[in-house]
Amino acid sequence: xxxxxxxxxxxxxxxxxxxxxxxxxxxxxxxxxxxxxxxxxxxxxxxxxxxxxxxxxxxxxxxxxxxxxxxxxxxxxxxxxxxxxxxxxxxxxxxxxxxxxxxxxxxxxxxxxxxxxxxxxxxxxxxxxxxxxxxxxxxxxxxxxxxxxxxxxxxxxxxxxxxxxxxxxxxxxxxxxxxxxxxxxxxxxxxxxxxxx
Amino acid sequence: xxxxxxxxxxxxxxxxxxxxxxxxxxxxxxxxxxxxxxxxxxxxxxxxxxxxxxxxxxxxxxxxxxxxxxxxxxxxxxxxxxxxxxxxxxxxxxxxxxxxxxxxxxxxxxxxxxxxxxxxxxxxxxxxxxxxxxxxxxxxxxxxxxxxxxxxxxxxxxxxxxxxxxxxxxxxxxxxxxxxxxxxxxxxxxxxxxxxx
DNA sequence: CAAGTTGTTTACCGGGCAGTCAATAACTTT
DNA sequence: AAAGTTATTGACTGCCCGGTAAACAACTTG
Numbered sequence: 531x532x533x534x535x536x537x538x539x540x541x542x543x544x545x546x547x548x549x550x551x552x553x554x555x556x557x558x559x560x561x562x563x564x565x566x567x568x569x570x571x572x573x574x575x576x577x578x579x580x581x582x583x584x585x586x587x588x589x590x591x592x593x594x595x596x597x598x599x600x601x602x603x604x605x606x607x608x609x610x611x612x613x614x615x616x617x618x619x620x621x622x623x624x625x626x627x628x629x630x631x632x633x634x635x636x637x638x639x640x641x642x643x644x645x646x647x648x649x650x651x652x653x654x655x656x657x658x659x660x661x662x663x664x665x666x667x668x669x670x671x672x673x674x675x676x677x678x679x680x681x682x683x684x685x686x687x688x689x690x691x692x693x694x695x696x697x698x699x700x701x702x703x704x705x706x707x708x709x710x711x712x713x714x715x716x717x718x719x720x721x722x723x724x725x726x727x
Numbered sequence: 728x729x730x731x732x733x734x735x736x737x738x739x740x741x742x743x744x745x746x747x748x749x750x751x752x753x754x755x756x757x758x759x760x761x762x763x764x765x766x767x768x769x770x771x772x773x774x775x776x777x778x779x780x781x782x783x784x785x786x787x788x789x790x791x792x793x794x795x796x797x798x799x800x801x802x803x804x805x806x807x808x809x810x811x812x813x814x815x816x817x818x819x820x821x822x823x824x825x826x827x828x829x830x831x832x833x834x835x836x837x838x839x840x841x842x843x844x845x846x847x848x849x850x851x852x853x854x855x856x857x858x859x860x861x862x863x864x865x866x867x868x869x870x871x872x873x874x875x876x877x878x879x880x881x882x883x884x885x886x887x888x889x890x891x892x893x894x895x896x897x898x899x900x901x902x903x904x905x906x907x908x909x910x911x912x913x914x915x916x917x918x919x920x921x922x923x924x
Numbered sequence: 925c926a927a928g929t930t931g932t933t934t935a936c937c938g939g940g941c942a943g944t945c946a947a948t949a950a951c952t953t954t
Numbered sequence: 955a956a957a958g959t960t961a962t963t964g965a966c967t968g969c970c971c972g973g974t975a976a977a978c979a980a981c982t983t984g
Contacts, residue, residue: 533980554839556753560972562748571973576924577931581972611946624859628899631842637897640944642751643837644900653899693911697890700834703841704852714890717883731951757942767963768943774961778942910972 531560534655539577542567547588551635555585556640570719586649590636604664610672611719614648614665618715634699647681658692669722678722687722694718736774737763744785748832751839752782760770783846783877789832801861807869808916811862811888815912819895823905831896855889866919875919891915896917 538617549727562579564571579585603617625634632638636657648719666688672678678687698711745753746761746763757778761768769837775781800814808843824832829835833854863885869875 532928533932536980553843554753556751557843559970561970562973564952567977568778572934572975573932575973623861633838633842638838640900641830641896645830646750646754651729651901657902658898661882681915682917686910689913690891690911690918693894693898694887694890695894697893700837700893700897701855701890703837704848704855710886714887717879717887720879721887725923728954729951732961733950756940759939770944771963819965833979 534662535577537567537569537573542569542577543588543591544683546584546594547635548723549596550585551592551638552630552632554640558676572682577689586653589635589639589650589653593653596634596636596659597660600661600664602631604668609677610668610675611677614672614722615719618691618695618698618718619712621695622711622715625699625712628702631705632701633695633702637696661693662688665689671720675725679724681725693719732774734764734770739766739774740785740788743781744789744832747782747785748789749827749829750833751835753839783850786832786836786847786850790850793831793833794854794857797858797861800862801865806874807865807872808919810876811865811869811919812916815888815895815915816909817893818892818913819905819908820871822896823897823908825899828900829900830899832894834896859885859889860888865896869919873921876921878922887913 543626545566545568548561549562551643553562555571558569560574563581563584567574569577574584601618603620604613606613608616636654639650640658646656662685666685669687669691670684673680673684674686695712698714701711742763743760746759749761757768757771760771760781762780764771766774771781775784787809797814800817801810803810805813833851836847837851837855841851861883863882866875866884866888867881870877870881891911895911898908
């Protein structure tokens with residue numbers, strides 16, 4: 531019996547996510563969200579409660595997509611080294627493609643909101659832990675195959691790669707040229723390489 | 728002939744910097760700045776033009792202090808490896824000490840403002856370049872002494888350490904335990920170590 | 925077609941925002 | 955002490971913010 535929605539929730543959520551991604555949470559006004567989504571204020575509030583809830587939903591969407599992307603790239607059939615190299619290289623390519631310097635929404639939200647927003651913090655802690663564990667697993671596999679150095683714990687190397695990634699995402703904000711960042715991928719592989727003893 | 732100021736500009740600037748550092752730029756209201764500095768709105772505007780100019784001045788202050796800190800730590804008389812290890816370890820210790828997860832104002836501002844604020848972007852590009860060059864120099868010295876691997880360009884290793892630093896500053900936002908981050912320092916040293924050939 | 929349910933629209937709200945200004949206070953110089 | 959200069963104060967402004975609510979529209983079900 532109800533009147534059906536006139537919009538596709540996924541499309542609207544995507545538009546909201548883009549807006550938060552581009553401008554950050556507190557600098558995104560409701561009128562900006564209305565413009566981006568094409569919805570009136572009332573419809574937004576009816577569908578998503580309020581600005582904060584809308585952000586949380588959009589962030590969850592981003593994190594789910596991002597995690598799926600990481601998992602697909604890091605758990606394919608290539609060798610661990612190839613997977614890692616292509617994963618990193620691909621991320622640099624994709625995120626350098628955003629010429630607006632938007633960086634990574636997870637990093638942006640971690641920096642802007644996590645200290646003051648327990649919900650956001652927990653979502654991001656969870657996401658970070660899962661990505662780190664993907665990385666650790668790939669590196670452990672590489673160690674077992676002799677592709678990576680085995681003299682250091684895989685979890686520590688995984689965290690190092692994760693820190694490198696966050697550093698790269700931050701470098702995007704300063705418009706460091708992609709070519710420079712690409713060299714960091716090669717360097718990362720060099721650094722992970724087994725020790726000739 | 729003029730009436731003298733009733734406040735110490737350095738003290739006020741420091742209070743403003745702390746506030747921006749803690750809450751970010753756009754989430755810091757003028758009333759918060761008034762409370763933190765103890766000044767009335769009019770005095771703030773008289774002395775610093777407007778909110779944005781006050782932020783720029785506070786940021787410049789932070790960057791100058793931070794750079795001086797880096798330079799002092801990275802250009803002392805210890806061995807390059809010791810300097811690097813202690814520099815990183817000290818940063819982790821100091822920044823983990825801020826239990827409010829404020830992180831690093833340079834990273835925070837890079838993420839929040841650089842994409843939309845040309846002045847901030849340039850200040851931070853400059854700062855990043857200078858810190859990177861400090862790191863590159865220390866590493867080049869270590870390479871010359873045989874303390875660090877010489878098979879990779881010092882500038883790339885310097886950037887890697889810089890990215891590690893930014894990653895660490897971001898991990899603070901997720902409350903990663905200092906002990907975990909400390910292990911990244913050891914790992915960084917392992918990774919920089921010469922290759923036994 | 926009537927009743928009921930939900931989505932959409934629009935006008936509206938109080939509040940807090942950045943920024944201004946005129947009045948006043950404090951000090952130096954002559 | 956008078957004149958001149960600048961700092962401080964506090965009231966004020968207009969705007970935009972997030973959020974609400976009432977009127978209206980669209981659809982399903984009986």
